[in-house]
Amino acid sequence: MQQRLFFNLAIRNLRIHWLRSLLAAIGIIIGVVAITSMGILGNGLTLSVSESLSDVGDSIVVSPHVGYYGMGSSPGNSRISERELEQIRRAAGNADVIPVYSGGERIKVGRETGAAVIYGLDPKDIPLMLDKLEGQYIRGSSGVMAGKKLAEEYDLIVGSRVLIGEEETGVRVTGILDERGMGFDINPDYGLVFSDQWYRNYYHEEGYDSVIVKVRDLSHIESTKAAIEAQLNRRETTVDVYDTRAILETILETFGRIATFTMAIGGISLLVAGVSIFNVMMMSVMERYKEIGILRSIGTLRSEVRKIFIYESLLLGLGGSLIGGLLSFIGGYVAILIMLEETRYLFEPSSLVYIPYGMAFGIVTSVVSGLYPAWKASNLNPIEALRHE
């Protein structure tokens, strides 16, 4: 009941100074919309990045160390030798070890010419690495599988003929691969996948471009990585060993940081709003000096005077945050529409949580800004306040 009384006083004072109150609330509205839209944008960014990344979090990629020229290979063309592959197999234990040839080549489909990434994989490894959308996996050494994006670009279907390189060696498409997203091991979406034997016959090369180790149990990824490094890099660094999960984590972490940073920028506008609430509350205290004196003289406790003023800033914060929360849908929509040209991320729960977050920040900012003015009001000397005109 008493609370309602103090609440009433707060509401009436806000209503009398409606313009001033409105301006202060608009500050909070802008602050909440800014912080929330930035949060939604950052989250949309993270979502869109993680969506375009393939979920290969279980692999270790071994590639020749940059600057090291392995035995039997010429400078500038370092590769992983059969002997090193054997060492990797030994170190990897029961994990799948998949040697990979990779390169690029001109291709011709019908009249159209272009370029494609070329991979050579052992046919028995292909199903381990890649999902097929249509047709068949490669058997034996003939045939090629096309990445989905490449297939779309060149209208490739099962049975299409592709001419490779200057000599225009013809191969037939046996299957189309499913889209995989950007990966840290291989990226066949815009590529062609051949058998390793075909690749060797075509390029006449010794050694592999990289070796992928797929662990069966994610918890072994660190130890397997360490074992490979111990085997191959004992005397000098011959290979670089990446763990795709760590790369994935680093990238997501970076985007998370970007998201936090953009939100911090939104937070600055909330800070400004806090200053304006502080200003309005101080004005309210100054103007109501005498009224505070009256309230105190007829028996209002200091804590009760504090409540009247804190309710006032709380109401400003609540009002501003509620409206700000509603407008955040629009703000977030516009932000991701402009930046990502994609609005479906708005309705992800991980985006929507920024709305209650932003509102809570708005309310807390208002109340904190009102603390000092309320304290000041409650500590006025009643007699001096009464004498005030």
Next chain:
Amino acid sequence: MSDSADPVIVFRNITKVYHLLGENVTALLDVSGSVRRGEFIAIMGPSGSGKSTLLNMLGCLDVPDSGEILINGIETTNMSDDELTKLRRDHIGFIFQQFNLIPLLTARENVEYPLLLKTGSADCDDRCLDVLRSVALESHLDHHRPNELSGGQQQRVAIARALVNDPEILLCDEPTGNLDSKTGNAIMELLSRLCTHQNKTVIMVTHDPSLAVYANRTIHIVDGRISGVA
């Protein structure tokens, strides 16, 4: 100083010094006295003599630099701010020259306010209407804001507000100072009736010697000292 059987206020050796720009202003110097229940006291004296300062001390709005004040026999010297505030709320009614109603609240709500502070209860309508009737405010004015009322009407609301918690003591600082003599006299009649019929103790600061006729005793203050009691 009469030796009272039932002193509602006792003050002993009150001194209050204000410090202004390195200069000391002695508002009250070693002032003592006591007030019986049901007494009507007038405090008179030249401007700046310390009348309001004394009244504020008796009303626990301010604390003396030295000396002691007992309200209903209770020592107030070591009370906390909250205790003094509750004492004002429950035992003392203030009536000011400027009326000092809360501008945000209607007449009725102004009267209701101290009661809500004290009881926290919602059903105090009867009590509010009773006191408003006892100060003879026209009932259609209940829902007016203070700035829509005349001076006399505002002072009636202020008296009703002072009475609502049924305090023993009413402290009035020039209650008729802003009113014409006819309205002022009506207010004085009201205060006088409260004193005789409801046994309220009234202490009133005034400049007007003609108002002294309402008082049982008049305390004269000059330069912060009591110069005489009549």
